[in-house]
Amino acid sequence: MDPLDIARWQFGITTVYHFVMVPLTIGLAVLVAGMQTAWYRTGNRRYLKMTKFWGKLMLVNFAMGVVTGIVQEFQFGMSWSAYSRFVGDVFGAPLAMEGIVAFFVESTFLGLWIFGWDRLSKGVHLACVWAFSLATVASAYFILAANSWMQHPVGVEMVDGVPRLNSIWAVLGNNTALAAIPHTVLGCFAVAGAFLVGVAAWKIHSRHRAAPALTDPAADEDTREDRKLWHTSMRLGAWVGVVAFAGLAITGDFQAKLMFQQQPMKMASAEALCHTEQPASFSVFAIGDVARPDCENVKSFTVPYVLSYLANGELDSEVKGVQELIPEYQERFGTHYPDDPALGKMAGQPIEYVPNLPATYWGFRFMIGFGSVAAAGAVAVLWLTRGGRFPRWRGWPLLAVASIATPFLGNIAGWIFTELGRQPFVVAPNPDPSGVDGVWMFTAAAVSSGVSGGEMLTSLIGLTTVYAVLAVVEVFLMVRFIRGGVESVMPPEKGEDDDDDVLSFAY
Template identity: 70%
Template sequence: MEVLDLARWQFGITTVYHFLMVPLTIGLSILVAGMQTAWVRTGNERYLKMTKFWGKLLLVNFAMGVVTGIVQEFQFGMNWSAYSRFVGDVFGAPLAMEGLVAFFVESTFLGLWIFGWDRLPKRVHLACVWAFSLATVASAYFILAANSWMQHPVGAEFVDGRPTMTSIWAVLTNNTALAAIPHTIAGAFSVVAAFLVGIAAWRLWRKRREQDEDRQVWRSSLRLGAWTGVVAFAALAVTGDVQGKLMFEQQPMKMASAEALCHTERPASFSILAVGDVRDANCENVKTFSVPALLSFLAHNDFDTEVKGIEDLVGEYQERYGTHYPDDPALGELAGQPIDYVPNLPVTYWGFRIMIGFGALSAAVGVFALWLTRKGQIPDTKWFPRVALLSIATPFIANSAGWIFTEMGRQPFVVVPNPTGVDGVWMFTAQAVSNVSIGEVWTSLISLTVLYAVLAVVEVFLIAKYVRGGVEGVMPPKKPEPDEGEGADKTDDDALAFAY
């Protein structure tokens, strides 16, 4: 394997792993803030128990997300230094903003929330969790703004061989970012919904034979997760449609690859399932089950519009951006070679369907959970908690598949040309890699993969530990009666408040 291939594998592995934590943190922080709001407003101890339990899992996930996220910053200098030099003037601004939000606002208010139980007034303490949760959304906004600039460069001009930012406002209000952000946030709610449904269903099953006061905690959590998942999937469908229409304008090759649309069609059919090998750009050996004219509507809101296929788009790309890579020794074996403008078709085609299919499956489990818990009922079937636990993975898979499709679908570009905007601002992925040896990349790839595997074991262990502990493991012990001694009461409260 070449340095380029290894560098892409390393960034892909570490980024997909990190993104497993990100949507769960975003969605869970907002739901926990909502739970605490319900407790402050009503005084109902059920909501306090929900806040404490799910808040503990939030802290574990957030800590792991911070650790794994730091590596992403270092990789720009490790394996992608040429890319960093090229985009640094533009890319650095939103990343710096994200760093300020993540490591100042998030960390400050999260610390106040952790250590502020019984020390801060209730409403001040509640404001801290809302500040933290909204800061996670702001952090995601800045990261998505940076990524969207790579997908659709705006607010810059080409000066001395590299883009120079002319408007931070244009970068932050990039229409690609404005379409990606609500879709990503909806995906985050889909993740946390399945997380709540799976864990609450399992805990509810364990308490099914007991008249335990905590059963209502798990039933409320289950229904909250189920409703969140259903609404999130509806939001994903709407925002995904908006994002898809935009991509047909900005990156038509990506969307043609998502459909394995090898030849231009008018009207164009939407492929539900393909039978055959979709690796070849001519699709001669592929048969698809499709819905007539639907792709034309999804692309342009018109059932009779033409949608260009891969073969025609290749000619347009070659005319605009060249037929061969520059004869630059830094490109290694690719120097002077023909440019392949067609993304990996199996990855883009099946990744698109995995994203939709697993997202829909997660929502279906939520609908079924609502049915089983209607009118105060408690699920009493052995198979449901197992299905619910397994379904926790479905939105994680859907999110990962969506991002893999998004990033691999824009190849061979790491910065995609803007077809209607900034002239000359694009970069081939082959030009972006650092001048490092293959041994150095192998070393960092193996080291980080092993480290991340260890962190995965740690996170799963901690989450499983606190899930098994239930509400009892996070709630403070009952305060002793006054005759048991004032000093013991004070000691217990202080220890608990410090620990969380």
């Protein structure tokens, strides 16, 4: 049992599970703030009902995200102590900003929003939800700034072999971070949009499965208003999904160009581009063993010139392949790991500079593919619900609910590609060695040397079990409140109940 392999599995499992919560919370928080703004401006109770229903689901997801996120930072000291010592001076600032500035603001204004429905003025209460929702975006920004430094270290100087922060503004203004934050936030909106579509489609089917349109003359006023609520939610989610995907395509192109500059091996691996091409073609899919860096048995369906454009913005530019990049990495970083006992079984072994090709190649395509499916689904929903219509196909609600998973899977695939693609580095080297020479770290050197394989395996099994239980709790609560519908979150009308409990929305 190699502690390094177990530590990587543990961090991967807990991080991917936590990241399932994050995009839905960020996307829903902003959308709920928009719904409440619509109610504030128009006074239409439909928007109030939407705010409370979708806000309830957002609260469940936010709470679960907090619980699962706490483990992430503890793992730095438990499993990755060498890594923590190396990056600690740099990570301290953005992580402290995330905790003190962003998370405290989130918690404070979320509490005011939950308990202030009948105690704050409408304007102040609206300001609270916007403060909370924007703080979730700020929280993501600080975390992404730290992660982007691992992809492209800047703003430091080396002191006794350890990077020391000399410019927090360089870290926060890292071009890698500035490219990652809009791409990530748009991914969050794609997730939230699909969630609205799927849940609203299911509610329409379960309550109004025979309704051909909003203006059914046989329906009473309450029924028509209920249909309008879910119809509005569905179309809002679809529009958000379409706009988010368009933005993802633009920001993704910018990110790809940066990656070709900063981590050429990652992008060559994403294309299974084993040999340099000029012009380079984009591989849509491949048949054969992409795990072999010589690509001897790989047959690809390609689109000419596209990869050259993605890399440099020019149709005929050269893109280096894996086989030509390996000698460059070996010349700069060596051919073998140092003969250091702290590296465990990797000590003195040859360095494999090529990341897991199947993971990077297919991860890149799954990211794009699932995103495209989600966008196509959103366009279809806009067409099928035009003019107040409802889709009446029997399989429609199940398909809509299943489509909720597509942007989630696209987000997860993107992060797997991003993190695995920079291996064997946990801190990837800056492509400009004259700027911050020596700021890089092998993953093999980052794991805690004082933790045995058995101890690491015990924590892996324990955390995975706990997270599985939390997954059941999350699904149970979500399904329960979705089935309860709007009626379960709206307080009694004044005069119906003398005990007007403002906490009825919170619990």
